[in-house]
Amino acid sequence: MKDMLRKIPKVDSILRNEMWRELRHYPEDLAKTHLREVLGEVRDTIKAGKTDPFPDADAIIAETARRTARTLSPALRRVINGTGVVIHTNLGRAPLAPSAIDRLLAVASGYSNLEYNLEKGERGDRHTHSVSLLTRLTGAESAVVVNNNAAAVLLVLNTLAEGKEVIIGRGELVEIGGSFRIPEVMKKSGAVLREVGTTNRTFTDDYERAINENTGLIMKAHTSNYRIKGFVHEATSDELSALATRYKIPFYFDAGSGLFFALGGGIDDSSEPVLIDEAGKGIDVISFSGDKLLGGPQAGIILGKKETIGSIKKNPLTRALRPDKFTLAAFEATLLLYLDPKAARQDIPILRMLSLDEETLKKKARRIARALRRGDADAEVQAIPLYSEVGGGSFPDVYIPSFGVALRPSRISVDALDRNLRSLDVPVIGRIEKERFLIDMRTIQDGDEHDLASGLRIALTDGR
Ligand SMILES: *Cc1c(COP(=O)(O)O)cnc(C)c1O
Secondary structure (H helix, E strand, C coil): CHHHHHHCCCHHHHHHCCHHHHHCCCCHHHHHHHHHHHHHHHHHHHHCCCCCCCCCHHHHHHHHHHHHHHHHCCCCCCCEECCCEEECHHHCCCCCCHHHHHHHHHHHCCCCCCCEECCCCEECCHHHCCHHHHHHHHCCCEEEEECCHHHHHHHHHHHHHCCCEEEEEHHHCCEECCCEEHHHHHHHHCCEEEEECCCCECCHHHHHHHCCCCEEEEEEECCCCCCCCCCCECCCHHHHHHHHHHCCCCEEEEEECCECCCCCCCCCCCCCCEHHHHHCCCCCEEEEECCCCCCCCCCEEEEECHHHHHHHHHCHHHHHCCCCHHHHHHHHHHHHHHCCHHHHHHHCHHHHHHHCCHHHHHHHHHHHHHHHHHCCCCEEEEEEEEEEEEECCEEEEEEEEEEEEEEEECCCCHHHHHHHHHCCCCCEECEEECCEEEEEHHHCCHHHHHHHHHHHHHHHHCCC
16 A cells, blocks of 8 residues: 555646646646645545556546636536526526616626715715616605515515514415525514414405504515415405505505516416506505516515605615615616516516417427437437426416427436536536426527537437
8 A cells, every 4th residue: 555655646746747737727726726635535545445546647637627627617607497487596587688787787897876876976875776767667656676575575574563563364474485484584573473364265354353553564475386276265455455544554565576567478467466556556565576577686676655665764674685786787777678568578588488489489499309310419309398387486377388309318317318417517407207308498598509409419428
């Protein structure tokens, strides 16, 4: 063993090696750190009695280069979404519209009037930028934008009901993925949960009976990611708004997704609240996400009466939950598109993907399938009909007819294909169904097709 240990190339000799020079475009100290790490592992393997095959200097340098390159490559990367889930929370929810990306870049690359009032030449307020657009688009009196809708819920509850009771229907104690649960957020906000009704049926009377001198707020939460069907009843936002007005208690609606207009195109959106309708009901506060159906950056939007928004803005928590300038820039640009619903449907990727018709998707699937067959890909390739989902905790039971590519690999298992696709430079995420790997065309972006076809070819031949 001593012999073997002595045979391990020394750091100095490796640094003089011809091959090491090829690592010169990497930061030197970083490459050396990785080299020492690799040499240490070789030593450990020998000590553990495993010596075969013994790595030579070239192999050690190659491994060092591989590790250095990996350290230098970003962990957060672009992926190709072949799942057909349009608002995929794990894959970053909404891709931005081109104009939103332009605005984001412009604001990111230089200085901006983030908190500077250009008219008065003095300190300004970052919360003013999108307000007039939001009030114009929804009819609400005022608005404030925060980090995300979870922050919005926390902020509204803390501002309006700290130390007081919040009445909410039992069937609306929602959990959105990633540990957001209404009862837990409520506890953190300092408000006291007062649930009324039953899981499947809750009436306005239930809320009314729970009102007492310590009631701070009546709340409704959109059951974004599930549906209760059958013997059901829920109090509508109109009824609850009227009740709250009668008792002079504020009413808050967590609307979830941020839909500005009905989607149409055969998608049943009757159960998704449309903001302009809700804001028109005189609801005191409404909140929703910026990166679900709205199709913008991650944000939480709070709409409401001037006075209510004013007290929310005065809450010190708002400072901790405020959005950054990139978000504000991209958000405002996304809202600008909504001034023309036709432009919004065309330019906002989420809305465009949802409106793609089967025929277009079929053509795209056939084009990719043909390219793969022409390239002699190691798989049986077919264009097949399948179903996409909206995702992101919206439209839980809506499946939209779509088209995709189904692959049955001939040299490797379908699980190996899945693994290979995930380890590509631009990883491809799809799903396995009945021993086939499926890629839904609805969520394949226009610029993705080339990377997808070449990635598939590599992944299919990789023998792992
Ligand atoms: C998605 C959602 C949230 C959380 O919003 P984020 O923007 O993900 O923080 C809160 N409430 C409802 C009803 C939702 O659908």
